[in-house]
Structure formats: C-alpha cells, structure tokens
Amino acid sequence: MKTLLETIDETARERLTLPDGGCPHDEIARYRRYMKYWRQRLQALHHEGRSGLEVCRAQTRVLDGMLVQICQSIRRLYQKTYGKKKMPAVTLIALGSYGRRELNPCSDIDLMLLHDGELSQTHPFMEMANQQLLYTLYDLHLSVGHSVRTLDECVEIANRDMLAKTSLIETRRIAGSRQLYLELQKRVFQECIKHHEQEYVKDRQQDQRIRHEKYGASPTMLEPNLKNGCGGLRDFHNLIWLAWFKLHTWNLEDLHKSGYLTGRELSQLRKAHDFLLRVRNELHYLNNRATDILFKSSQPTVATHLGYADKSPRLRIEKFMQALYTHMRNIHLISRTLEQRFALAPEKGILPSLTSLVLRKSYSIDGFKVVNGCIRSPKTSVFKRDPGRLMRLFLVAQQRGLALHPDLIHHLRGLESLSNDAFRRNALVRDTFLDILHQRGSVAPVLRLMHETGLLGDYLPEFDKLTCLVQHEFFHRYTVDEHTLMCIEELDRVWQATGMPYSQFEDIFQKIENPHILYLALLLHDVGKGQHSRKPHEIVSRELARQVAERIGLSETDTELLLFLVENHLYLFEIASHKDIYDPAVIQEVADRIETPERLKLLLLLSFADTLGTSRELWTGYKELFLWSIYNSVMRCLSDPRGEAEVIETVRQRRKLIRDILQKCAGGFSWDEVDEHLNLMTHRYHRVFPAQQIARHLEMIRGLKRGPAADPSSIPTAKINWERLLHQGCSRVTICAYHQRGLFNKICGALTASGLTIFNAQIFMRQDGIALNTFHVLNAEESDLPTERCRKEFAVILDRALMDAVNLEELVEKRYKNRPSFEPIPQEHFSFPTEVSFDQESARKYTIVQIQTEDFIGLLYTLTRALSRLGTDIVASHSFTEKGVAIDRFLIT
Known part of the structure; x- marks a missing residue:
C-alpha cells in the first residue's frame, strides 16, 4: 500500500505533467484543481487526527510535486524555444519553513534561484522563469518570497546578516543543478559556519531575547503566539539551529546520544513540536490565512476541532490550553538550558585562554563543587546515596547567592523521581525546605528553579497539578502555577523595600514570627483549583494544605496557622467589597474570625501579595485604602477587645x-x-x-442653602465640586443637592451621558434631606481625567435632569450606540455570572441590594434606572469596580 507521500508524488506526475513545449502559465486551472484537491484531502486528514508534522510534510510534498513539474516543463519549453542554446546552471532552492518541510496550510513560500553567475536579468531563461514560474505561483494566490543569487552573493549576505545565514543552513534543493547546490552547502559551511560557532550562538541568544521582549517572555500568555512567542516554534527552531552550528546535526536523537538531551526531554520536544504544528494547522484552516496568534475568541473552536470533547466548553478550553502551555513550557525550559550549555561549551580544537584559567575560582560546599559562582553537576550517585542533598542543593544556592550550572539543571531534569513518599515525609528534608521558605526576600527565585527542574512538583504533588493550569477568570491573566510564583515574588519585594507600595508593608514583614508559614500559605493558597471541585477553591485548598502539613510533619500550631491563612486568603477583600468596613459590627465580626494580631498581620501581607501577583493593575488607591482601613480598625479591636x-x-x-x-x-x-x-x-x-473634604462639604451645603434652592420645594439645583486625583489617575466629583426620588440615577445618567465612566460611588444622606454624592470618574473614551468640556457638559445635563427636562436614556444611547468598544465583554470570552442578593436584616428600615456583574460603561446608570422604575428610592450606595467586575450595593426603601 502506498504511503501518503508516495500518493502525492504519483498524483503530481499524473495530473501536472505537460506535453513538450507546454507553458505552465497557461495551465493555471490545472494547478488550481490539484492544489484544491490536496488541500481538502489534507484538511480531512488533519480533522481525522493526523499529526501536525505529518500534515506539514504532506503539504510540503504537494508543493514540491507541483514545482518539480513546472520546472521540468520550463526546461523542455526552453529547449524547444532556444534549441541548442546552452541551458544555464541554475538550482531552485526552498528556504525557511518550506526548506524545513514544515509548511503549514497557508504559510509563506520562500524560494531562491541560485545560478553560477552567468544569468542576467535579460537572459532568456530569466524571462521564462519569471513568466512561467513566478507569475504562475502569483496567479495561484500563493504568498511567495523569492530571490536570485550567486554563490558569492549568498556567502557575502550570510556573513553580514545572522538571519540570512540561518536561512542558508536549512535549504533544500527542489530542481536544477545538484552540483551547484552541493557547492552552496560546501561554501556556506566552510566560509560561514566553521570558526563562527560562538559568534552565531551569541547572536541567536540576542535575537531570542529581543523576540521574547516583543512577543512576551512567558510561555503561558493568554493569547500565545505559536511562532514567535516564548516556547513557540521559533524557540524550537533556535535549538535546532544551534545544534547544527555546535554539533553539525539536525537530528534531536543525536543530541540525546551526545548527552545534551535526556530521553524524557527528547520525547517532550518531539511531542511539543508536533502539537504546535497541529494547532497552527488548525488556525490556518480555521481562518483560511496565515496566522500565529491563538486569540481567546478562537480557543473554543480550536479546542473542539482538535478533539477536546468535554461537555463543558470551559473544561474543553482549560484542557486544551493546559496541554498547549505545557508543551510551550517544555520547549522554553529545555531550549533555554541547552542554549546556555552551547554558549558555555568551547569550540572544538580551541584551548581555554590563560585569562579564563586564572578566573576559574573553585571550592566545595556540602559535596558540591562551585566554580565561578556556579554549582557544577556532581556525579549521579550523589543524589541516589543521599536524596536529602537534593533539597540542600537549593538551600546552599539560596544562602550563598550561587547559580546552578546549566549542566546541573539538565542533570536534575534527567533524574528519575527521587522525591518518593519517604523523601516527602523525611524530617530533615522538611527542615531544609522550611529553611528555604524562612529566607525572607529570596524565596521566589529558588522556588521557581525548583519548579522548573521538577523538584517542587515532586515534593508537593498538590502544587504539581497547577502546572500550566488555566484560570478563566476576570482577574487572572496567568496560569495558576505562574500566578503563585509571582505572588511569592511580590512578597519578596516587601523585604527591605524602599519604594511604594511595598515599603509600607516592610515593617510588618520584618517583625512577623512565621515567615515560612506565610510563604507556604502563598504556595498552597490556590492548590484547590487543580481538583476541579464544585466546592469553593479556598475550602479545597485548605484540605490539601492539611494533607501537606500532615505529610511533612508540621507542628500543630503551624498547621493551624497555615490552614487559617489558606482558607481566608480572600477574606479581607471580600469584606471590603461586600460589607461596610466602617460599621463597628462588621469590624467586630472580622476580629472574631481572625482572633490574633499576628494572624491579621500575616493575612494583610498575604492579601497584598496575592493581589499584586494577580495583576499589578489591581493595586489601586482604593484597594490600598480599604485594606489599611480594615487592618487598622481590626487591629484596634483585637488590641482592645x-x-x-x-x-x-x-x-x-x-x-x-x-x-x-x-x-x-x-x-x-x-x-x-x-x-x-x-x-x-x-x-x-x-x-x-x-x-x-468634610470642610468642603460644609461649604457646598452652605452654598446650596443660600442659593435659589434654599427652599427644597423650589427649582431643584445642585452644587458640584471637582478634584483631580493625579496619584489615583482619576477625578473625584461631589454633588450636593436636596434629595429627590431618583436623584442618584439622574446623577449617574448625567455623568454617563457626558462621556464619563464611574468606577466608585458613594451616597451620604443627612437627616435634613441634603444628599452628598461622591463619584470617582474617568473619561470613558480615553481613560483619562475628565476634560473641562466634559465637566461643563455634565453640569448642564444634570441641571436639566433635576428638573426632568431631558431624557437621559436617549442621551446615553445616542452617545454610545455607535461605539461597540463600550459594550460588555462577550460571554464567549469570559464567564462571569451576574449575582443579585437581598439583605433585609442588617439595616432595620431599609433593604440592602447587592449586584455583582461584568462591568461596562453606563452600568451604574443602568442599575439605578432599573431600581428607580421599580419604585424604590436609593438612600445610600457603595460601588466597587475592579478589572472588569463591578460590585454595587444599594440601600433602598
């Protein structure tokens, strides 16, 4: 039975062979039918589950078959047209992904016509090649990049430009002179590669750094770039190119045999490469064009087409993205270590210089050899004889400020898991691990390195399940493992901090007695998310933390503290967003739950680190105010029960x-x-x-009483005061007016109709009927401070609204109806259900309505309008907006 590639070759010969003298450019319809036939066949094979590399190889072979037939037809046409005139020595060469045989369905096609120097632009063959080859490809709507060069030009360009050199080391002959192609390979190796190895490694590393800065330095981006992103295809290619320069091999198996890759790494790279190609194939088929970014809008469809069949769309996406992130992470970690090893490896035949020998300072610590600030790889038997030394290795590196040599990192990844149950329950290993967590300010780098080498997940299997786990939540932009490590990085920054906002927490951090428990709580605070339980993740995390504490043998006191922190890591901000933090009863409730000042300090630090580890954009002036207000009030309550x-x-x-x-x-x-x-x-x-501010309120109230509205029954009006809060990046507007039914709704409508977006609002009502409404606002269109024009427009609209002389609903609709960017985020991107709750017990005369929903411009106006239409009167309000989610509380009658 013929293979797929043999079938493609046979089809090309049968369908594309032209009679002698036939012109390829006259056969566009023939080539188009051939390409369409194989596109449909390969797309069907792709959807049947064929591997990414197999489809790319087949796609390459389809194009090969057509180009070979076109070139043969051109040769016969040239001979028929020019008779005995000598055919020039030329070779058609494939470059780039086409040269690598990794052609995705809509990839660009890079071709080079190599000649011996006798082919000018006016040569008859050149004119025929343009007409019969290039124009044919263009008319087939293929994206073609082409060049015409001599051997000397290839060498000169390669030595001038690293990217050009790279393209010339992965060429492939399609048709033409074999001898000329072999001469190109020989000269490129002798003149562009030999003795240029270290220079190329350096240039490739620099190119990779620049690329990661541009496309994202994490393999777990929300919308990953499959080609240029961190851990993408280009990182894989980078590894292959470096292997060619250093070891003169294209084969990953050779890297394994040479000791550069472990068997596990070899398997991981192959699977990752194929998976990325398969996802990229799907993106090309789905969009019918070349694309590398996996947008959130495409992720559900791609996941389904690639065979993720869970009933829950959310679970399908999570499993697909976790698989993708895992593969990209493997490429990133393996290629980074290998690049570092290649960069440190001397070129063959070159002795180390006298200077480098003098600088090699070495000594030993706990059986580890340290050379020039790097711990070198010991013998394998070291860890087998004493598995506890595996944990001590990281403590030594942390305490001495040492790096792990890339060879050692490679060695650690290749170890079969030494972290068995006996290792996890070993008291000495536990003490070493807790010592690592006790080093305030330097914990995150060590834990990240332990995670990258696999030790952290081996020692804490509960954490291992978080690796590359996707969080489809409004607030989170990182995978769970990355978020956790970033939380620990943020806590590290508090130690000896001098800049805001970290410095205001430094004194508390320095004085706490249990930093290791705080770090451990951060490490475990989200482990419940890896269980996909229906219970709240903090409850599941608490049970898993108990499991960890029992296994490693934490004391009863430390265990109790750990469980409290894990279970309550969201508590302070839940209180801030859902309750009145200025109510003494609420403060007493919080104090009763926290119980001790030490717990409160730890919870404060944990809340701070968790917020910044989610996104630094979340740490706003309001969040800071709320957190410190709760902390100070509860601390007073705990200190004076x-x-x-x-x-x-x-x-x-x-x-x-x-x-x-x-x-x-x-x-x-x-x-x-x-x-x-x-x-x-x-x-x-x-x-x-x-x-x-209270003084300003008094002045506004006096102005209101002395103005035209001194009598509440007269023409309604309001006093308005604006303040620019540059440190918070917004403006505060206070409106003082006699209360009327629907007042709050009218103010919200006037602000929205004036082009302003509200992200915080509060109502305070005096017993004599004077209302003080305070809003924090931004220009909705530019996310900037309100302009003078907006402020004046608001005053005019509000005056008319208070007199019921304007239709606010029409004004708002008119302003935003043609602005789709102001609409709510589509639910296919995020899933955040609207929640409405009623409380008729906390306030005797009133009902408290709390609404939690996705935020959009005009939301507060929409909510207050709905409440007003129901005949309710809003006498107090508190609005809290954060990262796309709004929590609005209303006191109504």
Whole structure:
C-alpha cells in the first residue's frame, strides 16, 4: 500500500505533467484543481487526527510535486524555444519553513534561484522563469518570497546578516543543478559556519531575547503566539539551529546520544513540536490565512476541532490550553538550558585562554563543587546515596547567592523521581525546605528553579497539578502555577523595600514570627483549583494544605496557622467589597474570625501579595485604602477587645476632627455647626472622609442653602465640586443637592451621558434631606481625567435632569450606540455570572441590594434606572469596580 507521500508524488506526475513545449502559465486551472484537491484531502486528514508534522510534510510534498513539474516543463519549453542554446546552471532552492518541510496550510513560500553567475536579468531563461514560474505561483494566490543569487552573493549576505545565514543552513534543493547546490552547502559551511560557532550562538541568544521582549517572555500568555512567542516554534527552531552550528546535526536523537538531551526531554520536544504544528494547522484552516496568534475568541473552536470533547466548553478550553502551555513550557525550559550549555561549551580544537584559567575560582560546599559562582553537576550517585542533598542543593544556592550550572539543571531534569513518599515525609528534608521558605526576600527565585527542574512538583504533588493550569477568570491573566510564583515574588519585594507600595508593608514583614508559614500559605493558597471541585477553591485548598502539613510533619500550631491563612486568603477583600468596613459590627465580626494580631498581620501581607501577583493593575488607591482601613480598625479591636480605650479615643478623635475641620473651612463656621453636621450624618461618614473634604462639604451645603434652592420645594439645583486625583489617575466629583426620588440615577445618567465612566460611588444622606454624592470618574473614551468640556457638559445635563427636562436614556444611547468598544465583554470570552442578593436584616428600615456583574460603561446608570422604575428610592450606595467586575450595593426603601 502506498504511503501518503508516495500518493502525492504519483498524483503530481499524473495530473501536472505537460506535453513538450507546454507553458505552465497557461495551465493555471490545472494547478488550481490539484492544489484544491490536496488541500481538502489534507484538511480531512488533519480533522481525522493526523499529526501536525505529518500534515506539514504532506503539504510540503504537494508543493514540491507541483514545482518539480513546472520546472521540468520550463526546461523542455526552453529547449524547444532556444534549441541548442546552452541551458544555464541554475538550482531552485526552498528556504525557511518550506526548506524545513514544515509548511503549514497557508504559510509563506520562500524560494531562491541560485545560478553560477552567468544569468542576467535579460537572459532568456530569466524571462521564462519569471513568466512561467513566478507569475504562475502569483496567479495561484500563493504568498511567495523569492530571490536570485550567486554563490558569492549568498556567502557575502550570510556573513553580514545572522538571519540570512540561518536561512542558508536549512535549504533544500527542489530542481536544477545538484552540483551547484552541493557547492552552496560546501561554501556556506566552510566560509560561514566553521570558526563562527560562538559568534552565531551569541547572536541567536540576542535575537531570542529581543523576540521574547516583543512577543512576551512567558510561555503561558493568554493569547500565545505559536511562532514567535516564548516556547513557540521559533524557540524550537533556535535549538535546532544551534545544534547544527555546535554539533553539525539536525537530528534531536543525536543530541540525546551526545548527552545534551535526556530521553524524557527528547520525547517532550518531539511531542511539543508536533502539537504546535497541529494547532497552527488548525488556525490556518480555521481562518483560511496565515496566522500565529491563538486569540481567546478562537480557543473554543480550536479546542473542539482538535478533539477536546468535554461537555463543558470551559473544561474543553482549560484542557486544551493546559496541554498547549505545557508543551510551550517544555520547549522554553529545555531550549533555554541547552542554549546556555552551547554558549558555555568551547569550540572544538580551541584551548581555554590563560585569562579564563586564572578566573576559574573553585571550592566545595556540602559535596558540591562551585566554580565561578556556579554549582557544577556532581556525579549521579550523589543524589541516589543521599536524596536529602537534593533539597540542600537549593538551600546552599539560596544562602550563598550561587547559580546552578546549566549542566546541573539538565542533570536534575534527567533524574528519575527521587522525591518518593519517604523523601516527602523525611524530617530533615522538611527542615531544609522550611529553611528555604524562612529566607525572607529570596524565596521566589529558588522556588521557581525548583519548579522548573521538577523538584517542587515532586515534593508537593498538590502544587504539581497547577502546572500550566488555566484560570478563566476576570482577574487572572496567568496560569495558576505562574500566578503563585509571582505572588511569592511580590512578597519578596516587601523585604527591605524602599519604594511604594511595598515599603509600607516592610515593617510588618520584618517583625512577623512565621515567615515560612506565610510563604507556604502563598504556595498552597490556590492548590484547590487543580481538583476541579464544585466546592469553593479556598475550602479545597485548605484540605490539601492539611494533607501537606500532615505529610511533612508540621507542628500543630503551624498547621493551624497555615490552614487559617489558606482558607481566608480572600477574606479581607471580600469584606471590603461586600460589607461596610466602617460599621463597628462588621469590624467586630472580622476580629472574631481572625482572633490574633499576628494572624491579621500575616493575612494583610498575604492579601497584598496575592493581589499584586494577580495583576499589578489591581493595586489601586482604593484597594490600598480599604485594606489599611480594615487592618487598622481590626487591629484596634483585637488590641482592645473590651472597647474601653476606643470609647475614650473616639471622643478625642471627634474633638480633634472638629478642630481640623474648622481650620480647613474658609471661615464663618462655628463648633456647633460642624458638630451638628456630623450628627446629621451616619456613623461611617467621618470615617470615610478626612477633615479637608468634610470642610468642603460644609461649604457646598452652605452654598446650596443660600442659593435659589434654599427652599427644597423650589427649582431643584445642585452644587458640584471637582478634584483631580493625579496619584489615583482619576477625578473625584461631589454633588450636593436636596434629595429627590431618583436623584442618584439622574446623577449617574448625567455623568454617563457626558462621556464619563464611574468606577466608585458613594451616597451620604443627612437627616435634613441634603444628599452628598461622591463619584470617582474617568473619561470613558480615553481613560483619562475628565476634560473641562466634559465637566461643563455634565453640569448642564444634570441641571436639566433635576428638573426632568431631558431624557437621559436617549442621551446615553445616542452617545454610545455607535461605539461597540463600550459594550460588555462577550460571554464567549469570559464567564462571569451576574449575582443579585437581598439583605433585609442588617439595616432595620431599609433593604440592602447587592449586584455583582461584568462591568461596562453606563452600568451604574443602568442599575439605578432599573431600581428607580421599580419604585424604590436609593438612600445610600457603595460601588466597587475592579478589572472588569463591578460590585454595587444599594440601600433602598
């Protein structure tokens, strides 16, 4: 039975052979039918599950068959046209992915016509080649890159440009002079490769660094670039090119035989290469064009077409992306180590210089040889005789500031798992591991290296399940393992920090007694996500943390603290976003749960690191304010559980606040007026606003009372105050007005209709009916501070809205109806269900409505409009927006 490639060759001969003198350019329809036939056949084979490399090889062979037949027809046509005139020495050569036989369905085709120097642009053969070859390919709508060069030109260009040199080491002859092609190979090797090995390695590493900076330095990008991204096909090719320069082989098997790849690494590279080609084939078929970026919108379809058949679309995507990330991570880690080893390996036949010999400072630590700041690879038997030394290796590197030599990293990856159950339960290994976690400020690099070599996952199988695990959540942009390690990096930055926001946590971090438990809690806080349980992940994580604690033999006290931190790692921000953090009852509830000041300190640090490890964009001025407000209030409660000192302190603070307000006021206010204002507000008012803002509120209220609206029944109006909060990147607008039904909705509508987006809002109502509404806003179109035009437009619209003289709904719709970028994120990209809850117990006279949903411009206006239409009156509100999610709480009657 014929193979697929043999069938392709036979089809090309049968369908594309032209009679003597036949012109290829006259046979476009014939070639188009041939290409269409094989495209459909190969696409069907792809969907049947054929490997990525097999389809690419077949795609290459299809083009080979057509080009060979075209070239033969050109040769016969030339002989018939010019008779005995000598045929020039030329060779048609494939370059790039076509030269590698890795042609994806819509890939570019790179060709070079090599000649012996006698072929000018006006030569009859050149004119025929252009007409019959290039124009034919163009008319077939193939993306072709071509060049015409001599041997000397090839050598000159290769030695001038590293990328050109790379293209000339992976060429393939399609048709023409075999002797000329062999001469090209010989000259490229002798004049461009030999004695240029280290220079090429250096240039390739530099090119890779630049590429990773441009396309992303992580193999787990949300929308990975399959070709140029970290761990993509280009990284794999880089490894192959370096192997050719250093060892003169294209075969991965030779790298294995030479000791550069372990058997496991060899298998991982082959599988990863094939998987990426298969995904890229699918992208080309799906889009009917060359594309390398796996956009989120394509991921569900690609996953389904590649055979991921779980009933849950979310699970299909997660499994597919985890497989992709795992393969890209393997390419990244293996190729990086191999490149470092190639860079350090001397060229054959070259002795080390005297200078390098002098600089080789060496000594031994715990049986490990250290040379020039690198721990070198010991004999294999070292770890087999004493598996505990495997963990000590990383502690030594951490404490001495040493690097692991690339040979040692390669050696560690090749070890069969020494981390068996006895190893995991070994008390000395546990103590060494906890010593690593105790080194405040230098934990993350060691854990990352342990993760990359496989030891971390071997020692903590619960963590191993997080490797390349996708998080389809609004807040997360990294895989779970990467997020966890980034959290630990953020905690490291707190140690001896001098810059914000880290420095404000430094004193607490320096004084805590259990840094190793804090680091361990961060390491385990999301392990529950690897179980795909229906329970909240923090509950599952707690049970897995208990499992770890029991296995490694943590003390009862440390275990209790670890479980508390893991289970409550979201607690502080849940309180901040769902409850009134200025309510003493809420603070008492938090204090009762946390129990001790030490726990509170650890939870503060964990919350901070978890937030920044998710995304630094999440650490906003408001998040910082909420976190510190909770911390300080709860710490006071824990330090003075009976509240006696707080009563005295509250009286003192009240007096000091009134004095500060009087100092900030423009003048004309008495002690009694300020005291009355505070009495007319809720208890949380003076906790939220500092003296300067309260003073401004008093001035606005006085202006409102003295203005046209001194009588609430007269023409409604409002006082507006704007503040530019440059450190928070937004503006704060305060609106003071007599309360009317729907007031909050009208203000929200006026802001939205003025082109502003609201990401925080609060209402405070005085007992005499005066409302203070505070909003933090941005220009919706440019995400910048509101312009003077926006502010003036808002004032005009609000005045008309208060008099019911404008249709806000029409204004909002008119402003945004032609702006699809202002629409909510499609649900196929994210899955964030809307949740609505009602609480009729916490506030005696009111009902609390809480809505959690995907954020979009105009959301707050939409919600308040719906509540107003239901006949409710909003008397208090708190809005919290973060990374695409909004949590809005309303107190309604």
